[in-house]
Amino acid sequence: MRFATLAELSAQCREADMTIGRYMIEEQVRESDQTEETVVGQMASYYQIMKEAVRKGTTEETKSRSGLTGGDAKRVMEYRALGGTALGGEASAALAYALGVSEVNASMGRIIATPTAGSCGIIPGVFVSTQERFGWSDDKMVEALFAAGAIGYVIANQSFISGAEGGCQAEVGSAVGMAAGALTELRGGTPEHAVHAVGLALKNSLGLICDPVGGLVEIPCIVRNGFGAVTALAAADMALAGVRSVIPSDEVIGVMKDIGAAMPEAHRETAKGGLAQTPTGKAILSDLRKKGGRS
Template identity: 60%
Template sequence: MRFTNLAEMVALCEQEGKPIYELMIDEHVQETGASRETVLQQMTESFDVMMKSVQRGLTEDIKSFSGLTGGDAKRVYEYAQKGKTLLGKQATEAVAMALSTSEVNAAMGLVVATPTAGSCGILPGVLSSLKESLGATEEQLVLGMFTAAAVGYVVANNASISGAGGGCQAEVGSATAMAAAAAVELAGGTPSQAIQAAGLALKNVLGLVCDPVAGLVEIPCIIRNGFGSVLALAGADMALAGVRSVIPPDEVILAMYNIGKQMPVELRETALGGLADTPTGRRLEKQIYGDDTKEA
């Protein structure tokens, strides 16, 4: 890639008069030697998997293997159809679709890691909601995935996308930033506005710990995906309105990396602290694994 950070990426976009997604496609073609058509087809296949996971969680009675989670996506989606939500129908549907994909993941279904399985619901939740609100075509939504991929590439190479490495801020935070940037470009915003959206969204989850109950990617992971979709849309709207992150987005990514390094191991996907170490968290762990687990 010709860029290593978001600022360099935007500079290239502006020099070449391209949106982020076009730059990312070109860079991928150069790196892999694959044709543009092949690259687009591969991303389209990933998009199809995403949309199937969204629909499965909304139409089937999904239950995780542990039995702890499932069904919330349908509940929220049905609630959204009543048209009296506090967030508005679009944002509430985004929540439902993010929950849906995450529930499919917890049930060992097929999902696309964007950037991880633990944060797989945020991007499809946002993209699905934009299909209706913007009237976006499948082709446009696939292009938005390249925008998200570009942001994810920068985060992964300058910080972390791993809950074990940097807490949930690295998973849900990265996915939220990716989805926010994609939403901006799909709405007609500039590359500069897209990275501002990423920075605005990411800095509001800094310090978010990874504390899965019983070590499973279910509680609180699934619910955090739902909230991440709303945060992504909020960041996109703020950036499109002209709001800028006072701390440059690349510095926000660096801050996330440093916070992750300072985070104790108990709060990085070990199920030793946070919500996993509450009385209820330990009770659920014991319920799943038996008497050998420790009490809170």
């Protein structure tokens, strides 16, 4: 790619008079030596998988093989139907959809890792809920996925997207930043607005540890996807309102790398710290081991 930082990406989009999504499509075509039809068609197929995961996660049984998780997305959908959510319609839908996709992942269903399996619910949750609200076409959503991809490309190359390397800030945090930036652009924001949304979102995730109970991408990973989707909506609203990330977004990404590198091994997806080492977390692991021994 011809950009390495969000500042470079924003400047190049401004010079080319393109959205981040449109610019990334052209970069992907140039880098891959494939036709635009092929590149966009592949991303369109990914979006259909995301939408199917949302549908499945919110309407079908998605019990995980461990038996620890499943059904929370349906519970939130049922609660939404009562009409009394504190979040309101769009945000509660994003929450439910993000939970649903994450539960599909935990039940070994098909998802798109954006940017990882552990954070797979955030972008679908945000995208599908806002598409339903605003009536955007699938073509528009697919272009926005390229915007999310451009943001993720920068984060992955300047910091981490892996919980094993940088904690959950690297997985959920990156996904929230990607979703926030892409949503800002979807709603008419400039590339500069989108970049500020990324910084605002990432700052709210700095230091988030990765502490999977039982070593499984279920507890607390799934609920963090739900919270992350709501955070992305908030970051986009802030950016569109003119709130700026006073610390430039590229510097925030650098801080995330520094924090991840300094994070103890126990808090980087090893299940040796955090929630995984609470009395309940240890009891769950012991029970899982007993079940595994009987199988």
